[in-house]
Amino acid sequence: MKLAVVGFGNAGGKVLDELLAFEDDTGRAMVSAALAINSAKVDLARLERVPDSYRVLVGQADGRVKGHGVGSDPDLGASITEADMHEIDRALDQVPLYEIDAFLVIAGLGGGTGSGGAPKLTKHLREIYEEPVYGLGILPSEDEGGRAALNAARSLRSFTEAASNLILFDNAAWRGGSDSIESGYDRTNREMVTRLATLLSAGEVDGSTLSENAMDASDIRRTLATGGVSSIAYAEARLEAETRRQQGLLGSLRSNQAGNGADGATKVSGLIRQAVQSRLTCSADVSSVERSLIVLSGPPGEFSRKGLESGRRWLEEETGSVEVLAGDDPRRNADRLSVAILLSNPTRVPRLEQIQQQAVAAQDRIEEQSRDRDQAIRTLITDDGDRLDPL
Structure with a gap:
């Protein structure tokens, strides 16, 4: 985008x-x-x-x-x-x-x-x-x-x-x-x-590898079209030095076979779960989310379509919504495999309720201070019997 x-x-x-x-x-x-x-x-x-x-x-x-x-x-x-x-x-x-x-x-x-x-x-x-x-x-x-x-x-x-x-x-x-x-x-x-x-940045032509399963701007816009607020989940796994060394063309082809195996699928689906169950940009009840979008980013040889689909199905169950899109963003020279998940329009966000309560209390204190201010100033600068006239 x-x-x-x-x-x-x-x-x-x-x-x-x-x-x-x-x-x-x-x-x-x-x-x-x-x-x-x-x-x-x-x-x-x-x-x-x-x-x-x-x-x-x-x-x-x-x-x-x-x-x-x-x-x-x-x-x-x-x-x-x-x-x-x-x-x-x-x-x-x-x-x-x-x-x-x-x-x-x-x-x-x-x-x-x-x-x-x-x-x-x-x-x-x-x-x-x-x-x-x-x-x-x-x-x-x-x-x-x-x-x-x-x-x-x-x-x-x-x-x-x-x-x-x-x-x-x-x-x-x-x-x-x-x-x-x-x-x-x-x-x-x-x-x-x-x-x-x-x-x-998923789906942009910026020197990264293009993918058949790549996200693009229309997917992001559709997910955000709910209005309201959103939060982002994220998790990453750093790659071993040997894996990074093999990120040339032939190395990618070899690791792509491994990435689509059972280990690769478990790694990808595990990252998706880890992201949602970890700290969000703003804590929210995931079951109240209306739409979601999963972006898997990193060396294409580390991607697993089976793992991505497994993670997408799991997120559908967690959110109770069928509006879950999933795709990848190949970055051949990346040193980590990461997943970012957009959680759009959660309707239960405890932190916002907390801020509102704190704000109401603050507003009450400000109004109280405003009501008392003029009298407090007058009391401060006036003698006890109010016998002195101002200049």
């Missing part, structure tokens, strides 16, 4: 940068155009991979912003995005629409610029372009506090309604307790783009 990718806000820009780095490292070619949008000059300047002409600073003319960010205020983020939509459209004019299958808008939902602006941009794109507009929404971890949860809960509703489908990544499930802030986000960003790129 060829994508025009927009990184909105600080988190969105960093994930976009990491996605471009991952493509360079792996030889994939999924991103046809990359656009970074932010309200803070310093965050745009830190990006390493996005060309300068594809970086858009919004809110420069707003006296509350002036290139310094929106201070975690999603309403302000939405307002400046609407006001500067013409600047964003000017940057989008450079996008080769004839090459892309869809847009992807990436944003962290706990801050202000991305959580407020990404839903506005997504709605705008869907109104003027025929291509689907998907979102990647990054949920804040619990230790980011009530304000982040409130921003995320509000943005999630708008983003989901605006997008053709919103893929979720939950920082709460992926940040390690021993991680520093910076190293933690760097690691989770890499985990995120590994899953995203393995899934969405």
Whole structure:
């Protein structure tokens, strides 16, 4: 699938940068155009991979912003995005629409610029372009506090309604307790783009081997056509050095025979089960998923059609849905066999309920503080008998 990718806000820009780095490292070619949008000059300047002409600073003319960010205020983020939509459209004019299958808008939902602006941009794109507009929404971890949860809960509703489908990544499930802030986000960003790129770059003509059973953009679009939210499952198995050495043409032919045997089938079907039963990008009840798509990626000699079909049948049973597609994405020089599984429109996602509860509690505290603020200030600056007159 060829994508025009927009990184909105600080988190969105960093994930976009990491996605471009991952493509360079792996030889994939999924991103046809990359656009970074932010309200803070310093965050745009830190990006390493996005060309300068594809970086858009919004809110420069707003006296509350002036290139310094929106201070975690999603309403302000939405307002400046609407006001500067013409600047964003000017940057989008450079996008080769004839090459892309869809847009992807990436944003962290706990801050202000991305959580407020990404839903506005997504709605705008869907109104003027025929291509689907998907979102990647990054949920804040619990230790980011009530304000982040409130921003995320509000943005999630708008983003989901605006997008053709919103893929979720939950920082709460992926940040390690021993991680520093910076190293933690760097690691989770890499985990995120590994899953995203393995899934969405399937079927592209980027120097990889073509396959009779390959996935293509139409399969991905059909799976995401449910609307709602989605999660991605992933598992991988590193290959032995000898297996990698035999990845030349003749070696692939020999290993292909082994890959289609009982061991190869067990390996592939086991990876599919491992992926679904491991940590998802956002935890969800798999039995509530409407549609699924399995992408097996790696050296073609390691593929097993029997194992792929066995895994597909198992996933049908787990989801209770016959809407399960399965195919492969041959990568002859890959050093691992991996499987990425798109789980589309789960209707039971406990983490979202948790965020909503945290957000309601935060909103109640904010409203209470607002009601008491004026009286508290007056009490603070007034003498006990209120005998002193202000100047």
